Structure formats: C-alpha cells, structure tokens
Amino acid sequence: MKEFVFTNDKPIYLQLLDFFKAGIISGEFKEGSRLDSVRELAVAAKVNPNTMQKALVELERLGLVRTERTSGRFITDDKEMIESMKKEFAKAEIESFLAKMQGYGFSQKQVLEFIESEINEKEDNE
C-alpha cells in the first residue's frame, strides 16, 4: 500500500475516505476483494484505529464496502454501482470545477483551452 500523506486542511478520516473512494472507483481495489483489517490499515496509514474505523464506516454508508462480522470488510461486488458512483463523483467534480472557473470569470471555451494546454505541458515533461 502506498505511503499516506495527510494535509492539515481536512480531517484525516475524510482524506482516508477519499483515498478509498478513488481506489475503488479507479479499480485499484478490485470489486469483491477483502480489505485488510482495521488495525492493519491503521498501522499502514499511521493513524489511530478509531480514525481508520470512522473512515471505513463512512465508506460503508456510501455502499462501497460491506462488513461481514468477524471475517472482515469487502469491496462491493456490484460493478454497476461502482460504475455509477464513478460517474457521479466525476460529474460532481467537474461541476464544482467549472463553477469555480466561471466564478473566476473564465468562459467555458477558455477553460477548455486551458485544460488542453495543461495536458500538453505535462506530456512535454514526461
């Protein structure tokens, strides 16, 4: 598992939640697979087990994992749901991004151009 790096501007448990959300949505965590135990994950992320627990409970409320008493937590195996979540999160992300850029006074055309140039720039660096 990757090294966790936390920022100060957001609760740790929410950052953990984001990490798991992205991992599941992107397919990095396979559907139906078992998560490590709360304690193991807590050690890996260098946080208190309670903090990790809080993140996982939240993740469960979203329907992305299910808990099986005494045997552990499992990524949902409902591929469709993961797919729809993926779209939902992406849409929310895009909308908030566009709203912010519009608030800065950029036209939609400008935003598109910006992104294109940003992408090209990155390619040059690689």
Next chain:
Amino acid sequence: MKEFVFTNDKPIYLQLLDFFKAGIISGEFKEGSRLDSVRELAVAAKVNPNTMQKALVELERLGLVRTERTSGRFITDDKEMIESMKKEFAKAEIESFLAKMQGYGFSQKQVLEFIESEINEKEDNE
C-alpha cells in the same frame, strides 16, 4: 450582494475569502473601488464581524485590497497583479482537478470529453 450560502466543511472566513478573491479576479469588484465597511459586509453575509474582519485581513495579506486608515478598504488598482493572480489561481485549480480525475482512473482524453459534454448539456438547459 448575493445571498451567502456556507458549507460546514470549511471555515467560514475562508469561504468569504474565496468569494472576494473570485469577485476581484472576475472583475465583478472593480479595481480601485471601495468596499463596504466590515460591519455592513458582516450584516449582508449574516456572519460575525470578527469573521468578516478575518477574511478581509487575509485578503489584504494577498495584496488584493489595501486599507486607507480613515476612508476604508479599496480593491487594488494594480491590474497586472490581478491578472497574474487570476492565472495563478486558475492553474492551481486546474491542476488539482486533473489530479483528482486521474485518481478516479480517467484518462486525460476522457476528462476533455467529459467537460465538453458537460458544457453542451448546460447550454441546452439555458
């Protein structure tokens, strides 16, 4: 002034700060123009004057407003600076957006397509 709506996941003063930053950058607040008094602004936004004060002090630290001891606060009239801030903020916004979408497992091409369709969708609604 618009109705303010605050979310719970971010300090109010930072949300106010964002509001002013966007207003200045987008030109909604004209360069060189005078801001209402802290009290008036606080009443308009329905927040504690201390909170508004904190946001304005921060805004000043960024160089976007200046205080004139007796006559109030004024938006900077340094057009170039506003312009460079605009670019800076936009770039930061775009980078964080792209990073998140990549974390969700989308390719850059997909992101571009998403944004295009999102923009078209909005046009249809208008």
Next chain:
Amino acid sequence: MKEFVFTNDKPIYLQLLDFFKAGIISGEFKEGSRLDSVRELAVAAKVNPNTMQKALVELERLGLVRTERTSGRFITDDKEMIESMKKEFAKAEIESFLAKMQGYGFSQKQVLEFIESEINEKEDNE
C-alpha cells in the same frame, strides 16, 4: 425450512433463538417432534455450527427442547408449558410495544386505532 435473513443489530444466535421460540410457540414445530441435527440446521441457516449450537443450548435452558443423548433433540411435549410461554412472551411483547408508543406520545386510544387501520390495510393488500 425458510430462508434465514439476519440483521446486524443483534447477535445471530439470538435471532436463531427467536426463530425457534416463535416456531414452537406457534405450533409450527410440533410438540414432541425431533429437531434436525445441529449440523443440518447450521447448513440450512448458513451459519457456523457453533452459533447454532449456542442457540439450541439456550433453547434448552428455556425448557422448550430436551436433549436425548443418543437420539437427538426433541421439542418438549409439555403443552401447558408451551401455552404458558406463549402467553408470557406475548405479554412481554405487548408491554414493551405499548411503552414505546407511549414514549412517542401516542395515547392508548390512538394506538388501538393505529393497529385497527394497519390490520385493515393489510387485508386490502391480500
């Protein structure tokens, strides 16, 4: 045997216990009849044999079944006892129900009306 569905808010063995209690009290399990083996029951309910065992031991402690060392477990044939249990459980159920409804601020008259309308509603659906 019916499909078992378990909830998370109560130990499984207690849910099994409730199932057997209701079955005996309602006459669905005939007095004096033989129960399947722990293993068979566990398979049918898709639970760990230990869990099923625990439920049955509890059931025995209540006096609703008896174990015959070599031939298995049998529902008690003491009809009177079953009958008195039935009354006892019902009374407890009713009292806790009424207490809860009173806690919600309903008068006893209202409770009666609710139940009547609930019953009628169900009849309509059947």
Next chain:
Amino acid sequence: MKEFVFTNDKPIYLQLLDFFKAGIISGEFKEGSRLDSVRELAVAAKVNPNTMQKALVELERLGLVRTERTSGRFITDDKEMIESMKKEFAKAEIESFLAKMQGYGFSQKQVLEFIESEINEKEDNE
C-alpha cells in the same frame, strides 16, 4: 433531565438516540429549542462525551437536529418533518410488533383483544 438507565443488550449510543428520538417526536423537546452542549448532556447521562457525540451525530443524520457551529445544536423547527417522522416510526413499530405476534401464532383479532385487555388492566392499576 430524567435519569438515564441503560441496558446491556444494545449500544449505549443507540439507546441515547432512541431517547432523543422519542423526546423530539413526543414534543417533550420543543421544535427549534436548543439542546444542552455535548459535554453537559454527557455529564447528565453519565457517559463519555464521545459516546454522546456519536448519538447526536446520528440524530443529525436523521434530520431531527441541526448543528450551528460554535453556538450549539438545535431541534429542527420543521414541524411537518417531525410529524412525518412520528408517523414513520410508529408505523415501523406497529408493523414489527404485528409481525412478531403473528410469528407467535396469534390472529390479528386476538392481538387486538390482548391490547384492549392490557390497556384496561393498566387503568385498574392507576
């Protein structure tokens, strides 16, 4: 505030939740009124502040209270919502009660009679 008594068969925070739910639904806690602080409530109930916090967060998720940063928690003032919750909870309670009684082998008519006699019995005691 009443003396709290907790049982062992249910998490304390859920018992606290039930207490608040009943209090709000029954009108004992007036709509729009302010709750005592988490710390005060925790002292009153003789539980750890975190446990009380957990109950209140859950209560908020149900929409029965709202939190105002730095000034405290308030019962919702949406009377209609309270009323609909009242009906919803009552209906759930009744349905589960009837299902259980049916599982015990009682006809609906018998249940009605039981309740009537139970109510009369109580009147005699008072």
Next chain:
DNA sequence: GTGGTCTAGACCACC
C-alpha cells in the same frame, strides 16, 4: 482474529 463500542483526555478552529 474480526469489527464494534466505550472511556479518558487532549487539541483545534471558530465565534
């Protein structure tokens, strides 16, 4: 060993 709950005590941002 698994998740769930609870306590005790601390720190922080905000108003």
Next chain:
DNA sequence: GTGGTCTAGACCACA
C-alpha cells in the same frame, strides 16, 4: 464556550 477531531488503550461478542 461550542462542536469536531484525534490518540491511546481497553473490553466485548462473535465465528
């Protein structure tokens, strides 16, 4: 003073 978060450490029921 308010709610929110986090840590450390413990105990329990369950399988």
